[in-house]
Amino acid sequence: MKLLPPRSPIKGSQEMLLIPCPYCGNRPEIEFAYGGEAHVVRAAAPRTVDDTAWTEFLYFRKNPRGDHAERWRHAYGCGRFFNVKRNTYTDQIEASYRIGETLP
Amino acid sequence: MDNLVQTKPMPRLFPLSGKAIDRRCTPVNGGARFSLRLPAASISTASAALGVELAVPVNRASAANGRTALRLGPDEWLLLLSEAEAVPVAAVLEARLTDGRYSLADISHRQTGVVLEGTAVTDILNGGCPLDFDLAAFPVGMATRTIFCKAEAVLWRQSEGRFHLEVWRSFAPYVWNLLAIVSREYAV
Numbered sequence: 207m208k209l210l211p212p213r214s215p216i217k218g219s220q221e222m223l224l225i226p227c228p229y230c231g232n233r234p235e236i237e238f239a240y241g242g243e244a245h246v247v248r249a250a251a252p253r254t255v256d257d258t259a260w261t262e263f264l265y266f267r268k269n270p271r272g273d274h275a276e277r278w279r280h281a282y283g284c285g286r287f288f289n290v291k292r293n294t295y296t297d298q299i300e301a302s303y304r305i306g307e308t309l310p
Numbered sequence: 311m312d313n314l315v316q317t318k319p320m321p322r323l324f325p326l327s328g329k330a331i332d333r334r335c336t337p338v339n340g341g342a343r344f345s346l347r348l349p350a351a352s353i354s355t356a357s358a359a360l361g362v363e364l365a366v367p368v369n370r371a372s373a374a375n376g377r378t379a380l381r382l383g384p385d386e387w388l389l390l391l392s393e394a395e396a397v398p399v400a401a402v403l404e405a406r407l408t409d410g411r412y413s414l415a416d417i418s419h420r421q422t423g424v425v426l427e428g429t430a431v432t433d434i435l436n437g438g439c440p441l442d443f444d445l446a447a448f449p450v451g452m453a454t455r456t457i458f459c460k461a462e463a464v465l466w467r468q469s470e471g472r473f474h475l476e477v478w479r480s481f482a483p484y485v486w487n488l489l490a491i492v493s494r495e496y497a498v
């Protein structure tokens with residue numbers, strides 16, 4: 207069955223693109239800044255990392271069609287970075303969680 | 311603080327003033343503003359020092375003793391004080407927060423504010439701000455940073471039909487003029 211993207215990422219809502227900030231609750235998408243893929247860990251001692259691993263860290267991202275853990279910042283709000291689990295195809299947001307917490 | 315006292319509400323900057331009975335627009339002149347950043351461990355000490363409860367939920371206002379703290383984030387407050395209190399408040403925080411793990415920036419001159427009132431105030435604000443102003447979503451006492459068209463803004467709902475809007479000073483002509491344009495649709 208072909209999966210059609212819903213009009214809003216919040217389940218059951220058909221009104222506006224809302225992103226759930228872990229601190230502020232559901233807020234309009236325009237208040238947020240995208241921060242790229244989440245859980246990309248920078249080596250504690252970059253000089254000890256070889257070129258391949260460093261290139262991997264700097265430039266290579268999963269870019270999946272489907273579930274994706276990504277960082278967002280509530281730029282025009284609380285200002286906090288946090289993580290979101292979003293389906294890149296349906297734009298459905300499954301979860302949002304604070305920095306330091308693990309993917310639910 | 312002297313510059314702030316001398317800042318006159320220029321008609322060009324406050325085009326909404328006196329335009330209609332139903333929507334009033336009052337510039338907030340004078341006053342001191344601080345941006346306070348605190349780790350969680352210092353919130354109770356700072357609350358006692360200020361005489362204002364800072365441990366309120368994020369996006370809520372807290373006021374006592376003529377001082378107001380808007381909690382804009384988990385570790386960020388916007389303090390609205392009278393000008394006379396700016397120096398004593400900075401001194402008492404420095405004296406009480408002895409570990410020095412806080413930041414207090416005087417942003418009195420960075421921002422300017424306006425109080426908007428009237429039954430159409432939420433409609434006018436929605437002309438540039440995407441927030442839901444239903445009382446269930448944005449109750450009285452809520453205060454948050456948000457966006458008005460392309461300008462960063464802080465909105466504090468003081469009563470159902472009364473909002474305090476703060477913007478950076480250099481954005482003020484842009485925001486006030488947009489508010490004036492939007493409010494033409496709600497002329498009474």
Ligand SMILES: [Zn+2]
Pocket residue numbers: 227228229230231280283284285286
């Ligand atoms: Zn937020």
